[in-house]
Amino acid sequence: MDPIAAKYIGAGLATIGMGGAAIGVGAIFGQFLSGALRNPSAADGQFGRAFIGAALAEGLGVFSFLVALLLLFVV
Amino acid sequence: MATGNAIDPIHQFIVAPLAQIRIGGIDASFTNASLFMVIVLLAATFLMIIGTAQKSIVPGRLQSAAEMAYEFVASTVRGTTGTEGMKFFPLVFSLFMFVLLSNLIGLIPYTFTVTSQIVVTFALAALVILTVIIYGVINHGTHFLHLFVPSGVAPALLPFIVLIEVISFVSRPISLSVRLFANMLAGHITLKVFGAFVALLLSAGGWAAISPLPLVGIVALTAFELLVAFLQAYVFAILTCVYLNDALHPGH
Numbered sequence: 546m547d548p549i550a551a552k553y554i555g556a557g558l559a560t561i562g563m564g565g566a567a568i569g570v571g572a573i574f575g576q577f578l579s580g581a582l583r584n585p586s587a588a589d590g591q592f593g594r595a596f597i598g599a600a601l602a603e604g605l606g607v608f609s610f611l612v613a614l615l616l617l618f619v620v
Numbered sequence: 621m622a623t624g625n626a627i628d629p630i631h632q633f634i635v636a637p638l639a640q641i642r643i644g645g646i647d648a649s650f651t652n653a654s655l656f657m658v659i660v661l662l663a664a665t666f667l668m669i670i671g672t673a674q675k676s677i678v679p680g681r682l683q684s685a686a687e688m689a690y691e692f693v694a695s696t697v698r699g700t701t702g703t704e705g706m707k708f709f710p711l712v713f714s715l716f717m718f719v720l721l722s723n724l725i726g727l728i729p730y731t732f733t734v735t736s737q738i739v740v741t742f743a744l745a746a747l748v749i750l751t752v753i754i755y756g757v758i759n760h761g762t763h764f765l766h767l768f769v770p771s772g773v774a775p776a777l778l779p780f781i782v783l784i785e786v787i788s789f790v791s792r793p794i795s796l797s798v799r800l801f802a803n804m805l806a807g808h809i810t811l812k813v814f815g816a817f818v819a820l821l822l823s824a825g826g827w828a829a830i831s832p833l834p835l836v837g838i839v840a841l842t843a844f845e846l847l848v849a850f851l852q853a854y855v856f857a858i859l860t861c862v863y864l865n866d867a868l869h870p871g872h
Contacts, residue, residue, distance in 0.1 A: 593696065593699060593700065593858055596851075596854065596855055596858060597858060597859065597862060599855075600799065600855040600858070600859055601795075603799060604791075604795035604796075604798075604799050605795075607795060607798045607799050607802050608791075608794075608795070608798070610798070610802050610806075611794075611798050611802070
């Protein structure tokens, strides 16, 4: 296979990992919302924690984005 | 792309020197990135100095903005690290204001987004992690290493847990910087690509009739980017607090 083509295919495949991050972030905010609707008075106190969890889940997805960028511009 | 440079979505991130300065072979030119960093600093200074100059009981617009920013970051720091974390408040507040204002100023058309440069965000993340390591080692000595050894883990599992904790600690500056950089980069590229749709549709004969659709998309995306700009500044600040909390109380 042409190495340039393989590079672009690899970069495209790497971005599939972002989908995993999307599932993770969606799960976190979905659970947060369902918990917040059950007990609205406790929701404000856990707001920051929901964002920490979302940020950590997103951080792992960002690594796949990083792989795609490295494949496109560095390799 | 067909029409060349006019709709190149990467073009907006090019760092161009405005004034050439060379110090001992090192290129220290004053670039458009430096110009916008100065603008961001001036905006933050202006907001805080002018906003707190009056100190009226019923705050005006600028004073409420300054007070809200202060209260917001202060409650975040206090909630995450406790009252003893408040000695890091100036650091967290400066980081928050710098990231927030760079993100917001970058949303104005024809401006430069400082936080879309990985070198800027990595410098900020390295500052945070170095603060954590230096403060933790000075205040706790070897006890700081308990960060990597959680208590109450089965001995057979301990080597793997320590390995995972070390990897998670090492990847922190990378994820902290790349998260902010990637969000800003992706958002601005998306806006530019949608702008290119409008331009291409307008020059495509009968298809020009549907060119308002991507234009409406840009408006919605800009509103979304406004949310992302604030959210990423908040995430950067709260993760800084979480990491500083490790330096204040190592060993879970």
